[in-house]
Amino acid sequence: MKHFVGIVGNNWSGSRNRQLLQLMKRRYADQFDLTLLETGDLPLFSQDIETTPSPVVTAFRDQIAQADGIIIATAEHNHSIxxxxxxxxxxxxxxxxxxxxxxxxxxxASLGPMGTVRAQMHLRQILDSPGIGARVLPSNEVLISFSGKQFTPEGDITNPATLAQLDLSTQAFMAFVG
Ligand SMILES: Cc1cc2nc3c(=O)[nH]c(=O)nc-3n(C[C@H](O)[C@H](O)[C@H](O)COP(=O)(O)O)c2cc1C
Structure with missing residues (x-):
């Protein structure tokens, strides 16, 4: 069983991107376990404190380092992450x-028709920076548009096309992780 972390790419209580990770945790429980990591709990980065990080920063980074893979669910704010x-x-x-x-x-997942495509393009660029150095799954996009209509109040998705896109990309990711 693989162990993944899911980074919640927004910091408010009603985030549908958090719901998306919770959905993935339930839907693929037979393939991997998923620990959600909150970005809103971290202090604002500053070089003044980079060598004396708080325990919440250390715990966040340790959980990422120990994972077999990372799923990032990003919202889109002003055309970026x-x-x-x-x-x-x-x-x-x-x-x-x-x-x-x-x-x-x-x-x-975003409210509008673009499904975070601009944020995800920026995110790929950021993840490719030398300080981060991620291996990002290529040739797959999970872009959930009109998120206000896609999610039920309980945080489920019922649209078969959306779920099929999610299933395909998740299978591709499992193969990518190896
Ligand atoms: C500051 C701010 C900027 C936003 N900018 C965009 C944007 O550029 N593109 C977009 O599709 N949605 C934008 N939205 C709407 C988001 O799609 C919406 O808030 C969405 O719910 C974010 O994901 P979440 O459910 O995880 O919070 C913006 C929302 C906020 C609060």
Whole structure:
């Protein structure tokens, strides 16, 4: 059984991207276990404190380093990734590099028609930086548009096409992780 972490790419209680990771945890429980990591709990990165990180930062990075793979669920804020996610990635790019060479799968849900495509393009660029060095699953996109209509109040997705896209990419990620 693989052990993955799911990075919640937004920092508010109603985030559908958190619901998306919770859905993946339930839906693929026979293939991997998934520990959700909150980006909103981390202090704002500063070089003044990069060599004296708080325990919450250390725990966040340790859980990533110990995982077999990483799933990042990003929201889209002003055509890029939310601040809390960028902050988390900055913490993972200095002094220690827990994402280096780790397999990463991207998913995202947004209210509009673009399904976080602009945020995910930025995210691929960020993850390719030398301080982060992720191995991102190529040729797969999970872009959940109109998220307000896709999720039930309980956090489920019923649209078969959305679930099929998610299943296909998840299978590709399992093969990518090896
Ligand atoms: C500050 C801010 C900026 C936003 N910018 C975008 C955007 O550029 N593109 C987009 O599709 N949605 C944008 N939205 C709407 C998000 O798609 C919406 O808040 C969505 O729910 C975010 O994912 P979440 O459910 O995980 O919070 C923005 C929302 C906020 C709060």
């Amino acid at each position: 939310p601040t809390s996610l960028k902050n988390a990635l900055d913490w993972c790019s200095r002094v220690v590099h827990p994402i280096d060479q780790q397999p990463v799968m991207l998913v995202g």
